[in-house]
Amino acid sequence: MRGVAAIGWLMAALSVPAAAAEPSLSLLPQAYPGAVATIADNTIVFADGFRLDAGSSNPAASFQDILQHASVRDMFRLSYPLGAPLLPPPVDFDPGRFRNKAFFDHLYGDCRKGEVERNLVAVPWLPLSAGRSVYVNQRGGAAAHLREVSAELERLPLAIRRAAYPIAGTYACRSVADSGQPSMHAYGAAIDLNLAYSDYWLWQAGRNGAIQYRNRMPREIIDAFERHGFIWGGRWYHYDTMHFEYRPELLAR
Ligand SMILES: [Zn+2]
Secondary structure (H helix, E strand, C coil), X not given: CHHHHHHHHHHHHHHCCCCCCCCCHHHHXXXXXXXEEEEECCEEEECCXXXXXXXXXXXXXXXXXXXXXCCCHHHHCCCCCCCCCCCCCCCCXXXXXXXXXXXXXXXXXXXXXXXXXXXXXXXXXXXXXXXXXXXXXXXHHHHHHHHHHHHHHHCCCHHHHHHHCCCCECCCCCECCCCCCECHHHHCCEEECCHHHCCEHHHCECHHHCECCCCCCCHHHHHHHHHCCEEEHHHCCCCECCEEEECHHHCXX
8 A cells, every 4th residue: 555655656756847937038948949040148049059138127117118029028917827827917918929020030930021922821710610820930839739629629519610710811911910029920920810709909999098808719719839949919907809820938937
């Protein structure tokens, strides 16, 4: 008996993960294997040798300031609430909307220079349900992981799966309305699902300009995306519930 109990204890001890790291700069190489080689002090070293200063994160900076001029360090300012209950987010809590342009320009290309198109590949999106392909960036693992999301969604009941197609878009060389910075769509690393199930903060501004939170995106779809490195726009105060973008550095644990 004692031997069996000891083995049980040992197995339990071995299954406890080593102290889980908070998402931070140090997780970039594992989030983007093959693209980000290492972190040296405050410098991100890409696999092709390109070096990028991670900058600093000024605690006194305003929300708008960070949105428009985020350093790589700023990208980790707000911890993405992976797997949390679907509740209205606190004011200006937009985890993932602080994006460093230089980092993503180097990872995926600059669409205004025609660099992103070269990296786009076709991913069959719910081929058993919708039968069409979407175009997504193959660098950094975005396209491969979207393929995995598609396979998972295909197994969901139709009533739930219906919110995932027809899609409203993937690649589009455009900026975000309230920041002027490139959207993740400009990198081919985001997807907007079925518009008919979508809610967006700019459509729902209530009296006194207060944002009224609303969501109709099923939890099963959100969970599937989050399992494969995509964050969801419905976890933002400035919410966009059809929007998912590939940000594995915010989900790595
Ligand atoms: Zn979107």
